[in-house]
Amino acid sequence: MPLSEFAIIKQYFQQSGLCADATHANIPLGIGDDCALLSVPAGQQMAVSMDVLVEGVHFPLKANPQLLAQRALAVNLSDLAAMGAKPLGFTLGLTLPSVDENWLADFSQGLRLSAHKYQCPLFGGNLTRGPLQICIQVHGLVPTGKALPRSGAKPGDAVYVSGTTGKAGLALDWLKGALPAATPSQINELEAAYYLPEPRLSLGEALRDIAHAAQDVSDGLLADLAHVALQSQVQIVVEAEAIPLAPVLLDCKTRAEALLLALTAGDDYELVFTASADKHEQIMASASAVNVPVTHIGSVLAGSGVLVLDAEGQAIQITHKGYDHFGVTT
Amino acid sequence: MPLSEFAIIKQYFQQSGLCADATHANIPLGIGDDCALLSVPAGQQMAVSMDVLVEGVHFPLKANPQLLAQRALAVNLSDLAAMGAKPLGFTLGLTLPSVDENWLADFSQGLRLSAHKYQCPLFGGNLTRGPLQICIQVHGLVPTGKALPRSGAKPGDAVYVSGTTGKAGLALDWLKGALPAATPSQINELEAAYYLPEPRLSLGEALRDIAHAAQDVSDGLLADLAHVALQSQVQIVVEAEAIPLAPVLLDCKTRAEALLLALTAGDDYELVFTASADKHEQIMASASAVNVPVTHIGSVLAGSGVLVLDAEGQAIQITHKGYDHFGVTT
Numbered sequence: 321m322p323l324s325e326f327a328i329i330k331q332y333f334q335q336s337g338l339c340a341d342a343t344h345a346n347i348p349l350g351i352g353d354d355c356a357l358l359s360v361p362a363g364q365q366m367a368v369s370m371d372v373l374v375e376g377v378h379f380p381l382k383a384n385p386q387l388l389a390q391r392a393l394a395v396n397l398s399d400l401a402a403m404g405a406k407p408l409g410f411t412l413g414l415t416l417p418s419v420d421e422n423w424l425a426d427f428s429q430g431l432r433l434s435a436h437k438y439q440c441p442l443f444g445g446n447l448t449r450g451p452l453q454i455c456i457q458v459h460g461l462v463p464t465g466k467a468l469p470r471s472g473a474k475p476g477d478a479v480y481v482s483g484t485t486g487k488a489g490l491a492l493d494w495l496k497g498a499l500p501a502a503t504p505s506q507i508n509e510l511e512a513a514y515y516l517p518e519p520r521l522s523l524g525e526a527l528r529d530i531a532h533a534a535q536d537v538s539d540g541l542l543a544d545l546a547h548v549a550l551q552s553q554v555q556i557v558v559e560a561e562a563i564p565l566a567p568v569l570l571d572c573k574t575r576a577e578a579l580l581l582a583l584t585a586g587d588d589y590e591l592v593f594t595a596s597a598d599k600h601e602q603i604m605a606s607a608s609a610v611n612v613p614v615t616h617i618g619s620v621l622a623g624s625g626v627l628v629l630d631a632e633g634q635a636i637q638i639t640h641k642g643y644d645h646f647g648v649t650t
Numbered sequence: 651m652p653l654s655e656f657a658i659i660k661q662y663f664q665q666s667g668l669c670a671d672a673t674h675a676n677i678p679l680g681i682g683d684d685c686a687l688l689s690v691p692a693g694q695q696m697a698v699s700m701d702v703l704v705e706g707v708h709f710p711l712k713a714n715p716q717l718l719a720q721r722a723l724a725v726n727l728s729d730l731a732a733m734g735a736k737p738l739g740f741t742l743g744l745t746l747p748s749v750d751e752n753w754l755a756d757f758s759q760g761l762r763l764s765a766h767k768y769q770c771p772l773f774g775g776n777l778t779r780g781p782l783q784i785c786i787q788v789h790g791l792v793p794t795g796k797a798l799p800r801s802g803a804k805p806g807d808a809v810y811v812s813g814t815t816g817k818a819g820l821a822l823d824w825l826k827g828a829l830p831a832a833t834p835s836q837i838n839e840l841e842a843a844y845y846l847p848e849p850r851l852s853l854g855e856a857l858r859d860i861a862h863a864a865q866d867v868s869d870g871l872l873a874d875l876a877h878v879a880l881q882s883q884v885q886i887v888v889e890a891e892a893i894p895l896a897p898v899l900l901d902c903k904t905r906a907e908a909l910l911l912a913l914t915a916g917d918d919y920e921l922v923f924t925a926s927a928d929k930h931e932q933i934m935a936s937a938s939a940v941n942v943p944v945t946h947i948g949s950v951l952a953g954s955g956v957l958v959l960d961a962e963g964q965a966i967q968i969t970h971k972g973y974d975h976f977g978v979t980t
Contacts, residue, residue: 374780450704
């Protein structure tokens, strides 16, 4: 006999390690009432971000449910990282076509792993029937006035990126069968890049007092820098030669193709940020203290838009600027 | 040429009267960054609730988008009402199969009407492509310790319901074509009951210092009282004769059918609540002060479950206990 909505919630979601427990200082009431209740300590603001993932659009049909759950929570946590916020908890709107207990067990296990790892418990949501979609809203805390907006970049700032970008884009090639010669270790690395992106939470917190602007790379490095440029009313100049390229990109693609992926592919969830050029040593020390590699990739000027320069200082035209859910970039 | 995701958000959602404006005291940062930021005043807690509405499951195919938007926000606000919380703002995860500008114009207009009416502006969310789903999370404020949980009912309490229940259930009959003889004025009343439920926000706030437990009627009066009984570890006894029946129910159905609808049909979003029996005068005065009719329908005893008694005090067996999204009631 299929399980009811309430039984599914109780069996798969109201479990230790996934749900906020009754003693949580800032979540006095969790799952099971008309609303959850949250307490925000004095001197803190709440940062919230919602993402919806749709089967066949944001993740492949028949994706591994445990990895899918881990990815769904991680990509939302990345938005908290980009604000410099510390995770508090999340809500889940889950729409399922049917009750598949194996799927539910794996999915809730993936959520539990990530909720535990990032200290971000589930405290509410909604379970319903329909085409598979996963809506997650994350909630975090950040000291009042210390959040890192997209609008804070200033002429004279240096531009940085954490880790490397492009691997998740290459992973999508592989998932689509367009990378037939990949080795097992390359496949492992690409699967991890796509399904287990690491939200740069510790870096985000470390940047609170140094960075002027930050954003996570979800649409593609250039597309996301364009958001920063637009909202900060500045020009951002990126030096192509400075872009860090993951070895797996260079192993599977030409250098030009690897660079294009690094500049345009989304879904890596690294942070791009800007800070006064004279803070370079402090940036590198802060990043090193939290074990996150960061690379200086460009600078902020008066003006607008994003410009990519080659080694000779010539502008490079990049056509694929990122992902738009309705297929058109304005 | 179809609009891009960003252009749709800008044109249809970032509009005056719908979005939080930059001067909002408790929403220092709204749409357009990695996260929105919320401020919670000292002495207040944040109440949050998420609902997902799926086309063909929660609302009919080709539903009027303006009414649909108004209903989607209202049913979420009803959860704030049931906690005694005052609306702060909402986030929207909207999944659209395609860009239909007429639909978007009507849908955003509906949201704008309700956001303005209930002082609950949009401050974030996500727009994506896929089967039509509407995920809304509402956020409200309630003085610390004053929220109305489901778990607070005590033996000796009286049980009340606001307004009348069952009209939205009858409206569904009409929407399905199962009420062919309905008059135009009946149709208007039923459409309003289904699409424009009135979240009982002022009543919820008025009950903060009087009621012990509250819940909104979304699954059906008995099903929702069963949640209160379970979470409060009490028995709730409902007197069938005391249930208020809307005239339109009695015009379209037999008295027995009308009572069954009032006891079991969901989607009316009235409040059920309990309070000490000796607070009856105060309850009626508070409800009257906010112009919401409330009716004393039963009482709370030691024990468990929900019992419905007829005029002779005999227990009535009710088979249809409410709605479960996976079709099974445990």
